[in-house]
Structure formats: C-alpha cells, structure tokens
Amino acid sequence: MANIEVTVPDLGVDEAVEVIEICVEVGQTIEKEEPVAVLESDKATMEIPSSEGGTVSEILISVGDKVSQGDKLLLLESEAGTKGGGSNASSETETKAKTENRAEDETSETEAQETSTAAEEGDKEVDVFVPDIGGAEQVEVIEISVSEGDEIETEQTVLVLESDKATMEIPSPNAGKIKQIKVKVGDQVAEGDLIAIMTARGSSAEDSSSPKDKDKDREATISETASTPLSGDDDPIRAAKRSEADAIDRSAHSGHAHAGPAVRKLARELGLDLSLVEGSGRKGRVLKDDVKAYVKNRLSGDGLSAGNSVAALQQVPLPDFSVFGDTNVEAMDKLQKMTALNMQRSWSTVPHVTQFDEADITDLESFRKSKKAEAEKLGVKLTPLPFILKACAHALEKYPQFNVSLDMAAQTLIQKKYIHIGIAVDTPAGLVVPVLRDVDKKTVWQLAEECQVLAAKARDRKLKPADMQGGCFTISSLGSIGGTAFTPIVNAPEVAILGVSRAEYQPKYNGSEFEPRLMLPLSLSYDHRAVNGVDGAKFTSHLASVLADIRELLF
Ligand code: CAO
16 A cells, blocks of 8 residues: 655646645545646636545645645555655646646636737628538527627537437537527528628638538537437437437536536536536536535425426526517516426326216205205305215225325335325415315215315415325316316326316206206326326226215215
8 A cells, every 4th residue: 555645737837826626535535537626727727637546545735725836735545556656647647737727728818819819810700500410401499509799619509409300509610709690499490591690700700601611610510419410310219319418418518607527527427507506616616516416406306396496497488578568577476486396397297197077966966955054054165075075085995096106216106095185275376285184084074164174274375384285186176167177287296186177967868868967077187107097087987976876985
C-alpha cells in the first residue's frame, strides 16, 4: 500500500486559482481520472482529475483555498501506485486539465478573440436554412431554442424538429446574433427552408447563397444527434428508443446550466435536464450532489407535491392570448395545483379503461321516496348516493381485485381488507374527495348522514387531511347535475372510480310491451394493469343488479 499525492497540474494560468468544489470524501475509493476538485479562475472552470486510482486518505484543501501548479490536493492510498508518484501523475494530468480548461472556458479568450475578429472583419447578415435531414419532408418544428436578439455560438441549437421517427436539433452554422426567426412551433419544414436570419460574427459568417452546400458540414452533427434519422427504419420500438435517446441527449444540452463535464455526464446518464436543477455551488454552479438531491426528491414524490412542480408538467406551448382579446391572469391556488398534478399523474401513468352500464333504479327510487318522511324526521337527506355506496361496498367484497393498489417499484399488489370509499365533492374552491370508512359495515342511514356531514365540511373547507386519506375506491356523482355518461379519472393509487350520471326514465321492453323505467347511468373507469375487461363488466353488472333489487345486498 503506497501513499500518493495528487497535486495541481499545469493550469495554463499564472495566478493562484480558487477551489470551488471538492468532489471526493475521505475513505472514498476513486478511479484514475475521476474528478477530485473543481477550480475556478476568472476565465475558466476546471475539473482536476485524479492521477491515480485509490482510496482517499486525506484531503489537503478546503473550498475557498487558492492553489497553483504543484500544490498538494489530497493523499491517496493505492496498492498499485508508488510513493511520490504524484509528480509523475500530475504531469500526466496536465494535458487533460488544460484540455478541459479550454473546453469549459465559456467566457474567456475565445469570446474576446471572436469579438475582436468580428470588429476587425465586420458582421455579415446570413440566412440559416434547414440542413439535410435524411430526405425527410415536412418535419414539425417542436421547439425554438433561441429568441430574436439572442447572441449564439456556432453549433448552438436553433430549433428542434420532430418527425414520427426522430427528434433532431438544428445547430447554427455561425456565431452571432439572431435577427429574425422565420418559423414557429408547429410549422412543417423540409431541407432548404429558411429558419432564421442572423448577423454572423466576423469570420464565422458562411456564405448564404447556397443553403444545400452550406449545410453539408452540418449533416454530420444532425446524424450524430438523431442517429440514422428517417432512414426508413420502421421498427416502432427502435424508433421510440431513438427518439428517447435523442430527447435525453437534447435535455443534457438544453438550458444554460453552469456545470462541469462530470456533472453533465451524470445528468446525461440519468436523462436529466440540467437546467431544471438549482445549483448550490458558487455562481449557481450545479454540483453532483445537486443532481443527486434533485433525482432523489423527484423519485420520492416530494418533488411532485411541491407547489412549483406544476410548472414541471409537460406544458403545451401557449400563444399570447391578449393578442386575441382582453385577458386576466390569476395564480393557481394550492387546491388547483394539487388537483392538476394528481389528474396529470394519474392520467399519464394509469392505463384507463371505462366500462359503461346502466342500472334500473325504478324500484329503488320508489323505496327511497317511501323513506323520505322518515329521513326528514331523522334530519337526513336520502339521495341515491348512500345506496350506491352500499352497492359499491358489496361489489368490492365480491370482486376484491378492485380493492388493491399496485406498487410497480416493488412489483407487488397490495390487497386491502377494509372498504373505505371516497366521494368527490364539488366545492367553490375546487374538487375534494372525503373518505367514508368501513362502508360495508354501516347502514344506509349512517352513510346518508356521513355524506351530508362530509360534503358540508368540504364546502366549509373544514376537512382535515385525515378525512381525505385511506380511500380504496371513489364515487363521482354528477347525478344531480346531468349528463348521460363520462370517463372519470382513477384516483390513484386506487385502481377504480365509479362515475354516476343523471337517472332518466327510458322506455324499456319487458317482453310484451314498453314500460317507463328509471335508468341510472354508470361509468366505471379502472386501471387496466390491475383489472381486466371481463371483471370490469362483471363489476358494473353486479352494481346494476344490486341497485335494481337491493335485496341482493343480503347475499
Ligand atoms: N340522478 C338523478 N337525480 C339525482 C342523482 C342521480 N344520479 N343523484 C342525486 N340526484 C338528486 C338527489 O336525489 C337530489 O334530489 P332530491 O332532493 O329531490 O332527492 C338532488 O339530485 C341533489 O342531490 P345532492 O347533490 O344534494 O346530493 P347527492 O347525494 O347526490 O350528492 C355530493 C352529494 C356531495 C356528491 C354532490 O353534491 C357533489 O358535490 N357532486 C359533484 C361531484 C363532482 O364534482 N364530481 C366530479 C368529479 S371529477 O371532475
């Protein structure tokens, strides 16, 4: 076992440079070339790679220290290394540090040089065209990555095109200023179409007279990004994977996150858009820990419950509505944000199927009416809802596959042995779902009273979080309002929801004649991962038969 000193290589700068990040901890085993520290001068940010692999035994610097070539950064214990190998190692790393210095230096001499060249040679107006995109015609513009007036660099993405098979970033052939954008999101474009006019800086300006010739050089860039774009590969899975890879590649380049190559690599591996991550380093630099914390937060679900995560949902591009008439913009309140998040999450993760049916509630309605006087005496409003609750509890007992939650991460099915049912309640503040517990064990009177109490609490905003937790199934009754059917969204992690529409008299043939029957429309949406179609149909027909003859509840 030998102790190796990892030292600062030649940084190509005269002055001492500040340590802005230490990327390793004592006891950590690292590979050769793994970044150990990040240094920052006023011109560049440099990751210093380790000259050897080994276990970090001591860190000799702190964030904020100023270091120069040859200064010791840390000690490594290595079985392979030799004592004093640091100096050799540091010379090995010199080239790399210099290279990264150059690559990372986004604000330094290059820019200054470009500016002076531009000043010397004069700016030139050039057209930016769609380059060769593999012969594809009419490809949709899905994103415009620059705005008029933006200063951009050569190869910076100007816009993103998407065909049904690939996503392609179109890079700028020049550095300079975007003068005019000639396309908008949703436009269909083909090779040679004019995308933008820009004022190219000095020598970077290419001749705009021949778009096809001019774009030859850029074909390679696009082919790399979109990997065999539109090449006639009709395999939808391969195409989808390619698109996914392209999207990941695009996301890793998107935004203007301030981060080093190792952090960018990590973000790319995780398919993470770095511009979404808030950097805790100096000048907002994104550190590895920021990336890990962001991913952990998103996976734990906290990220989704945070108010500002509504913005992270996929957003349809919005026009400026004020162009069409007067508008008023109001912030969404917490309930609206939570409802939007929950709906979006359920709609995009649960494969929904909706089964429609109708229940003949003519006899139930007569019975309910016969109980009205008694209900009034008890101070309870007896609507069809408590009967529907009772029928659902009965169906959940008979078809327990509707009383489960799926844990896809653990690949398990959680079977619930209790029957708690939520009812969607419309309030002036929005939709809430209080939960009635042990519905199977309660009488219709108890359920009627509880519905009334919970609905009143909901409207008065007096529900506590516990009142809205623990549901196994939800009923959304729009019966008092109208409609013939609808497709409710499953209240995940439950796997089914019953939508109830307005009961109407319909002529039904009884074998010898038509007679008026009061028919209650039922719309059962379920998670097709947990419930199959046959069971969906069995569940609604069981509900229909119980509601047609509530004596069925006895069995
Ligand atoms: N068909 C015909 N009439 C119906 C009916 C139906 N399916 N359901 C209820 N009614 C009648 C009731 O019987 C009552 O009439 P009577 O006073 O003559 O008996 C009247 O409509 C009003 O009922 P209600 O709305 O006061 O009571 P309810 O038990 O049916 O519903 C509640 C309670 C809280 C569920 C309801 O008020 C509510 O908020 N519904 C909206 C749910 C919602 O927003 N769903 C959408 C979720 S997804 O976006």
